[in-house]
Amino acid sequence: MSENTGGADEARTDDVVNAEATAGDSPAKADPAGGRHTGAAGPPRGPWAGGVQAGTAPVNPWQVQQRSAAPSWATLVRPAEAAPIRTATVVAVLASGLATALLLGDGMGPGLLLAVVPAVVAAYVAARAARRSARPWTLAWVIGCLALLAVPALRDSAWPATLAILSAVLLGALALHGSRTWPGVLLSPLGFLDAAVSGTGWLLTGLRSRGGISKDRWLPVAKATVVAVVLLLLFGALFASADAAFADLLGDLLPDVSVEDGPVRFMLFLLGTVLALAAARTAAAPLRWDRIKVAPGKPRSRVEWALPLIVLNLLFAGFNAVQLAVLFGGYDKVLRSTGLTYAEYARQGFWQLLWATLLTLAVIALALRWSPRSGAGDRRFVRIVLGVLCALTLVVVAAALRRMDLYVEAYGLTRLRVSVAAMELWLGLVIVLIMAAGLFGGRWLARAFAGSAAAAVLAFGLLSPDGMVAERNVARFEADAKIDLSYFQSLSADAVPALDRLPEPQRSCALRGINDEMAKAGDVPWYAMSLGEYQARQILRERPVTASYEVCSRLGAFSSRVEY
Secondary structure: OOOOOOOHHHHHHHHHHHOOOOOOOOOOOEEOOOEEOOOOOOOOOOOOOOOOOOOOOOOOHHHHHHHHOOOOHHHHOOOOOOOOOOHHHHHHHHHHHHHHHHHOOOOOOHHHHHHHHHHHHHHHHHHHHOOOOOOHHHHHHHHHHHHHHOHHHHOOOHHHHHHHHHHHHHHHHHHHHOOOOHHHHHHHHHHHHHHHHHHHHHHHHHHHHOOOOOHHHHHHHHHHHHHHHHHHHHHHHHHHHHOHHHHHHHHHHOOOOOOOOHHHHHHHHHHHHHHHHHHHHHHHOOOOHHHOOOOOOOOOOHHHHHHHHHHHHHHHHHHHHHHHHHHHHOHHHHHHHHOOOHHHHHHHHHHHHHHHHHHHHHHHHHHHHOOOOOOHHHHHHHHHHHHHHHHHHHHHHHHHHHHHHHHHHHHOOOHHHHHHHHHHHHHHHHHHHHHHHHHHOOOOHHHHHHHHHHHHHHHHHHOOHHHHHHHHHHHHHHHHOOOOOOHHHHOOHHHHHHHOOOOOOHHHHHHHHHHHHHHHHOOOOHHHOOHHHHHHHHHHHHOOOOOOHHHHHHOOOOOOOOOO
């Protein structure tokens, strides 16, 4: 979101910290935190605008003495004065806390998304009260955040859902802070910690300011709410007692809250309320992380800077030439000359190449910091050297993925293998983004980096990695009758549709662990059940597990294994 219009926030920082001019003399100017002031020059407007109010005393002598002092980073990122909290924001915050208590006590699922929606509404109302308007990047972050939070509603596996929730927090922080720079992108999630503390005082101040509201304003609303609740309870009880089908429907839709769950539900209510309040407080007055400026490193001469990189480029070129020779010459000759087995060659090569990709990114970051930059010639020289390194690194990424594909063909797909392969693909995308930034400028690179990471996590969750693992291993069984039944015992319900294609008794033995876990969980309410679990329960209800424990044990379904 962009910053407040009217120059209010910038005026306070300029007057008190930098003291370049009084509020009445400062012109409208761009705000580095993500917006542009459009108001005319003059004193800040509004009761929470900050700065020097009209008719008040001038800046005190202490402030005048501090004009020459450089502000600290804590002063630079200090948020503006937040607008008073609105009633709609308070209601949305409480609704988010109530939804968290009712819908998340039984687990993640669609309930997570339903609990977050009121928090989004609270943040929107708070931003509008602070006169912040949404920009295209803000809308993209919000849509991406909600899409990521839909992953737990679609997939039963916990690890993609956890990654999706963490990525959603990052996108939510970017939407609320409007960050553009690398410090802003990396530090924005920390703003929630500050807002969680300051938000409580913000809420209490707003409630105290409403202490003198006339009964004529709140009493009719309270009466109508009580009457509505009484009518719902009365007629709902009558209809439920009159029709068993309607009673079952109500029982499935409404959360089952018991007295024993009271402490847990209360803690969830507090957690949901605090998080929603932190989001609203951040939307009203975000920390200005983009004001933190990272000074570039000391530029080096061309020889001092380029010699190590050119040597590295030659090494990469030699390695890539060997990879092409192996690709066209076949692996048998390589295996005979190295003495490695097929599995050792593929597995060891992948991990080394993954680390090489990560280290190359670090080398590029350091090279950009100390690159020569005396003129257009130096900039062109830097682009050429680093561009060649990026292009050679892409070949390394392709070689690593080919190694992993060979290993999977021989020994099947696992969670770890699909995860690191997905990470290598994303690192290749980052290399491409760096190359594009070298050609077209890199002001957008930090946001593109965050967006690509979130998009990769979203695609990873929607593609269902557990389903991919099961699908690949079932296809391998159909091709050569090789299968590791013990590995399937730890998969989630997302793997059931693929494992259901196996013949008996392999099918029942592969599904036994998943079936036992769902039986142990018992009935799960709709708001805590993912689509993947729902489909798995339907399949196992229609075609139950039939093989005995002894049969599955003979097939190796319960043997221990180590994943790598």
